[in-house]
Amino acid sequence: MTETDARAAGSGRRRPARERLLAAAARRFYADGVTATGIDTITAEAGVAKMSLYNNFSSKADLVRAYLDARHEEWLALYRSRLERAEGPRDGVLAVFDAYADHAESAYEHGFRGCGLLNAAAELPAGDEGRTVVRRHKEEVERLIAGHLEHLLPERPNDARTLAEHLSFLLEGATARAGLEGDGSRLQHARAMAAALLDSL
Numbered sequence: 326m327t328e329t330d331a332r333a334a335g336s337g338r339r340r341p342a343r344e345r346l347l348a349a350a351a352r353r354f355y356a357d358g359v360t361a362t363g364i365d366t367i368t369a370e371a372g373v374a375k376m377s378l379y380n381n382f383s384s385k386a387d388l389v390r391a392y393l394d395a396r397h398e399e400w401l402a403l404y405r406s407r408l409e410r411a412e413g414p415r416d417g418v419l420a421v422f423d424a425y426a427d428h429a430e431s432a433y434e435h436g437f438r439g440c441g442l443l444n445a446a447a448e449l450p451a452g453d454e455g456r457t458v459v460r461r462h463k464e465e466v467e468r469l470i471a472g473h474l475e476h477l478l479p480e481r482p483n484d485a486r487t488l489a490e491h492l493s494f495l496l497e498g499a500t501a502r503a504g505l506e507g508d509g510s511r512l513q514h515a516r517a518m519a520a521a522l523l524d525s526l
Contacts (some may be wrong), residue, residue, distance in 0.1 A: 386469030439504020
């Protein structure tokens with residue numbers, strides 16, 4: 326959940342503690358990092374007692390995994406929204422790029438810092454379950470691209486898989502650069518490159 330979403334949701338009836346904790350964790354983990362964000366910071370921002378956190382999450386690691394799952398679902402919602410407007414498999418591929426660009430345009434507290442999932446994974450030790458969540462997200466993104474390409478290139482399944490990997494690397498590289506530069510212009514450029522490549526098939 327972005328900061329804007331959290332403010333909008335908080336303006337109505339008070340949300341359950343779990344939702345407030347996840348919203349606070351999402352803001353702080355993205356803005357400040359997972360390691361730098363302590364439980365006290367999250368509970369204070371959520372406006373709940375520390376016991377409420379442990380009533381909803383078994384540990385900080387459990388909260389981190391819930392945050393990663395929520396970011397994955399948030400991205401899927403953006404992708405599905407874009408896909409509803411797609412008019413074919415080419416547009417389906419570009420909907421994946423658009424969903425990442427939509428994320429970059431969200432009202433983050435300190436601006437866009439790249440993929441929140443990868444940022445978190447970079448802080449987690451090898452073998453951590455959270456890294457598995459992030460890997461599954463990235464694999465799903467590539468599968469979605471591949472699925473659209475298989476419809477676009479029905480007689481060329483090997484080419485579709487190779488191109489899906491190529492485009493997912495393009496998307497990840499653009500996201501990393503956009504995060505370093507603090508805006509989504511690299512993602513728009515990557516989308517244009519992907520569109521030109523699709524048009525040349």
